[in-house]
Amino acid sequence: MPALSNTSHRKPMVGQDLDALVTPAQGDWPRYTTPLRLGVMASGSGSNFEALFAATQQHLDATIEVLVVNNPGCGAQLRAERLGVDCIVHDHRQYTNREDLDSALVSTFEAAQVEGVVMAGWMRIVTPVLIGAYQGRLINIHPSLLPSFRGLDAVGQALKAGVRLTGCTAHIVTAEVDTGPVIAQAAVPVMDNDDHQSLSERIHRQEHRILPWAVALKGRDWKAQG
Numbered sequence: 001m002p003a004l005s006n007t008s009h010r011k012p013m014v015g016q017d018l019d020a021l022v023t024p025a026q027g028d029w030p031r032y033t034t035p036l037r038l039g040v041m042a043s044g045s046g047s048n049f050e051a052l053f054a055a056t057q058q059h060l061d062a063t064i065e066v067l068v069v070n071n072p073g074c075g076a077q078l079r080a081e082r083l084g085v086d087c088i089v090h091d092h093r094q095y096t097n098r099e100d101l102d103s104a105l106v107s108t109f110e111a112a113q114v115e116g117v118v119m120a121g122w123m124r125i126v127t128p129v130l131i132g133a134y135q136g137r138l139i140n141i142h143p144s145l146l147p148s149f150r151g152l153d154a155v156g157q158a159l160k161a162g163v164r165l166t167g168c169t170a171h172i173v174t175a176e177v178d179t180g181p182v183i184a185q186a187a188v189p190v191m192d193n194d195d196h197q198s199l200s201e202r203i204h205r206q207e208h209r210i211l212p213w214a215v216a217l218k219g220r221d222w223k224a225q226g
């Protein structure tokens, strides 16, 4: 029987090494002829929105033209005010159906002449009105390794299922919720003593890395399509 390969030099993955569990691996950040014009949608704290904004100040060749929030006064709106990003409130409670809300979103994004839209913690189901207007140009971030744990409270679902590994996924939005083509994923371990908050925080740290990277990758396609 052949001897097992000597793996004694390989240490268990701890600390910073966990950052390696991103696919596709992060390489050189693309530069475009002109910076990519982005629209962003958020419902809650807005940490992914801010991570995206921070990336535009560094290696992501893009500008956030407008943030849309559906919850007035949410954390994302406050961050936009602090960062000097235009923020429009489209409170879903003011619309009679999802399509009308999405029409308002499309109008906002068209007026801002964005080339792609990022759902950075948007907690409403979107309709073909938005998806069709930004076909292949609408990116969502979800806190699980899709196709596992689609839908609401993916972190809670992972804890309940007892998985040892979960993560986050940036993907293109298609008609069926949380099923569109994957752009980038990062794996995140579940520790024995994790609760919802500690696991969410670990996942968030990876979301903040893969979302800008996914935008950079898709931006190349969008620019090539013109």
Ligand code: GAR
Binding pocket: 042, 043, 044, 045, 046, 047, 048, 049, 120, 121, 122, 123, 141, 142, 143, 151, 153, 154, 204, 207
């Ligand atoms: C993120 O974890 C994101 O993946 C999740 O909401 C959180 C928003 O956090 N999105 C979904 O669950 C969408 N299905 P943030 O407001 O701090 O960016």
